[in-house]
Amino acid sequence: MNFDLPPETETMCAAVTAFARRDLGGPKSYDPELFDHDDFRRRWRLAGRQGLVGATAPSAHGGCGLDALTATALMEALGAGCADTGFAFSIAAHLFASVMPIVEFGTGEQQQQWLSGLSSGELIAAHAITEPNAGSDILNLTTRAECSGDHWVLNGVKAFTTNAPVADLFVIQAATEPGGGYFGLTAFLVPAGTPGLLVGAPHDKVGLRGSPTADVHLTDCRIPLDWVLGGVGAGASVFAGSMKWERTCLFGVYLGAMRRVIDSTIEFVGERTQFGTPIGEFQSVGHRIVDMVATLQSARLQLMLAAWELSRGADGTVSSGLAKVAVSEAAVKIGLDAVQLRGALGVTAGDAETLLRDALPARIFSGTNEIQKNNIARALRVGRRARPRR
Structure with a gap:
């Protein structure tokens, strides 16, 4: 059993801690109504230049291609240096709950379209699955996706979605076969600004206040058929894959x-x-x-x-x-x-x-x-x- 990290990993982690301490600052005064989007984006882009927001994405798409063990050490270094744990949490949620599902389940076209921007810090992602009456009980989501001609139509409400107020892309879970159990859910990639997608006001939380969180409302939100992530019925697998990364590395x-x-x-x-x-x-x-x-x-x-x-x-x-x-x-x-x-x-x-x-x-x-x-x-x-x- 070797508990030593490779020298290059130790060097990288020391650099991340120093960067976070110097450039990411401490907890912000977080009044949800006065949330500073510009400052959040500024710090996000800085983190992107350090390779943090795309740490485990493939190098071919602008990421660092790190494995889970190295990524966990990197997140530890970020937490040690960044006194704003909420901001560090937002980075980890973006990377492990949204970027990694695209890495593992996305088509070549989807990866080409999204991963570069998500890895560089240009774009921010959010994974919307929790609902007002379905947190742990994900197989009973009430958000519906129905196929209508050459489009999917999404309707429902997602709750407590991390990064929702600043997200450029949403991974949204919906039921395509209500009552269909594990294979009744499907994941969709939905860009912010899509008609029918509305982000609510940021929540005022007891902790992680530097991580903006809000509900997401879907009202007859029409999206192309090829915006499905992982195939129809693969939503639960996509979610399980994201949790595998999140419960560890985050x-x-x-x-x-x-x-x-x-x-x-x-x-x-x-x-x-x-x-x-x-x-x-x-x-x-x-x-x-x-x-x-x-x-x-x-x-x-x-x-x-x-x-x-x-x-x-x-x-x-x-x-x-x-x-x-x-x-x-x-x-x-x-x-x-x-x-x-x-x-x-x-x-x-x-x-x-x-x-x-x-x-x-x-x-x-x-x-x-x-x-x-x-x-x-x-x-x-x-x-x-x-x-x-x-």
Whole structure:
């Protein structure tokens, strides 16, 4: 077992952390009604020049062609340097939930049309699947796509779509055969500005506030037949493929954010004095710091194992699910610990309370942690009787 990243990967990650710290800035004052689209685009283009928004796309289409393990390390470096975790989250969601489905399921024409712009930072993508009454229950989507002559007609509402207010391209999941189960869904590529597609007002969220999120309304949205991604009935496969990447690589952002906050917490307890001594010398404080580091290391090992398996083409249902649960729960715990160690300063604006707020959604998106455990138990065949031996 070799836990060392290749020297070239270490160098790349150090450069990304330095770039993010220098050019991407900290959390923005995020009033959804005053969202600064121009500044978001400016930072997005900078990230594109660094190869971040197309990291795992093929080099033939302007990407870097990184495997899952290297991409996870890259996201960790981004999270360590970018204090605006919401912005880093938007990059990861764009890359793993939207770009990778086009890489894995798109036709040659679709890849030629979209991947270059999506990889360079010129374009932003969003994957719209969640609905007001269908989050984890994706096989019961109410958004419909009906074939009408030489067009598809889409109707429905998508909820909580990451990047929707800034997206140039949407990957939209709809039911083409209601009640058809796994093969009843189809994914479509729909450019922003298509008649019948309307993006709602940005949501005001408790965390990840630097990542713009909104609902998407589809009203008799007519699109050409060849805007299908992966073929009719392949929507669930497209979604499962995107989740395979997202549940693994995206959570590298949280590893970096946790490390950044642990480092600042160690610095804080070394400078903050009570009773004439730095509070870091108090045994209870020292023990809490050790627990924070142990929690991060444990979660990191699980995530890197999942990324290693994904890089080698393994199924990864168990490893990615375990890693998603471990990292999201670790981020909440470390956020709470960082707030507690700062006392009253922990509940004022700062990196500790920001991490805690940003960590809360991590237990929900990409499939709630409860759903992850259901999937893992199913993959382990828990509760299923073994077939009797003959």
